[in-house]
Amino acid sequence: MKLSSLLQSIEDDLLANEIPDILISGLHFHSRQIKKGYVFVAISGYETDGHQYIQDAIEAGAIAIIGDKDLRGFSIPYIRVKNSRNILPKLAQSFFGTSAKKHTLIGITGTNGKTTTAFMLRHILEEAGIRCSLVGTVANIINGEHLSPSNTTPDPITLHELIQKSEDEVIIIEVSSHGLSQGRVNGIPFDFALFTNLSHDHLDYHGTIYNYFEVKAQLFNQLNHHGEAIISNYCDWSRRLIDRLATNQKNVFSVGYHEADHINLANVNVEFSTDFDLKEEGLHHRVALPLSGLHNAQNASLSFITARRLGLHSDQVITALNSFPGVPGRFETYSHGNGAICVVDYAHTPDGLTHVLQTIKKQGAKRIIHIFGFRGNGDPTKRKEMITISSNFSDKFILTLDDLNGIEASQMVDTLHHLLERHGNGKGSVIEDRTIAIQSTLQETQEGDWIIITGKGPESYKQSFHYPTSSDKETIHYNAAAYGT
Known part of the structure; x- marks a missing residue:
């Protein structure tokens, strides 16, 4: 790929007039990941400043630098942009060509239950013969291969490389609040965005629970034109999100205890197992989940409604839930x-x-x-x-x-x-x-x-x-x- 082609995706962010017409073989924001022919994107981080490592990147083989500070005197081209952190997802999307990929993209956010819901949903889809990748806390599973994760939501380079590698029909991505606030999923047009719940966590980073909620809500701004918001309506923050999305004319579907929810969770028994009913348009589906706890009944109900919105028959979904093997490290x-x-x-x-x-x-x-x-x-x-x-x-x-x-x-x-x-x-x-x-x-x-x-x-x-x-x-x-x- 030519550098000029890569930079077409960030034309409005460029502060440089001349772009060298050179071939590049990769890009990264970490100097230790730079190889010969790579572009090094220098980012002002939360703990260290990537601009301090430009010379290390050059010695490692970088052939161009992208940064947002007014710097000169390097032996290779230095291309200045308005904000190098903000443009990284665009560069990754352009380099890996993921905008042309035809996956169904599902993003899951919330304080608790992201991983269990993601694994449940993947199990349901795979049991129905739909190949599904997963990017998340416990593992990245691409084309059936288990890869070790680095963060709940990977950096943009890693994320778009995984998307590009995936030959599966569906990709489920766990989206953390850090991932949202740091723009790791910027530019990804989700077909479905799921919300599990919201409770006290990461307030050292976000400051207040209100700020934390606002960051989580950003995921739903990235739904594509026909995208659907699917909400697990078991906490007050869920109701607030539903009202906001409905006001903004988003396609919203919810599961919960209320009559207004599209699917109702009822008759939950967690004494010795987790059995419950899911009421859907007058039908009652009984689920016998192998996992313990009310929270897992809630996770399962969110997986159920999502699978139904994807077009699966209720019997397929219930059979899969009844055989769900669980998640490593979860109970x-x-x-x-x-x-x-x-x-x-x-x-x-x-x-x-x-x-x-x-x-x-x-x-x-x-x-x-x-x-x-x-x-x-x-x-x-x-x-x-x-x-x-x-x-x-x-x-x-x-x-x-x-x-x-x-x-x-x-x-x-x-x-x-x-x-x-x-x-x-x-x-x-x-x-x-x-x-x-x-x-x-x-x-x-x-x-x-x-x-x-x-x-x-x-x-x-x-x-x-x-x-x-x-x-x-x-x-x-x-x-x-x-x-x-």
């Missing part, structure tokens, strides 16, 4: 040799934690022992509420380390002790090492106990702990082998 259960049950779950918000602990409570747990922590540089405003929730539902909880993300371990341990003293209600303790926290709890459990380990789900540890394991799941299995259970 994964393991039996301990002494009769206890271990649960690994990704829950990392107050709302998510409430759903998981309520579900365990309804399973008839003799005792609930909860192990969790908080990420360094994460949202500190939700920590008090999460400890209060754990104290209310658990018989005992243990605060331990999660990803430090540059914060000193001693500082985070001090924070955990401070939170425990103020909000622990006498039920909690602090064990710094995550693997020791899990190991010591497993040794003390009795038949009928439930141990719930939250926050990381299927993710690997980012730092070393006492035991040679790389995830909560591995730590459980390591202890099982070590103690003959």
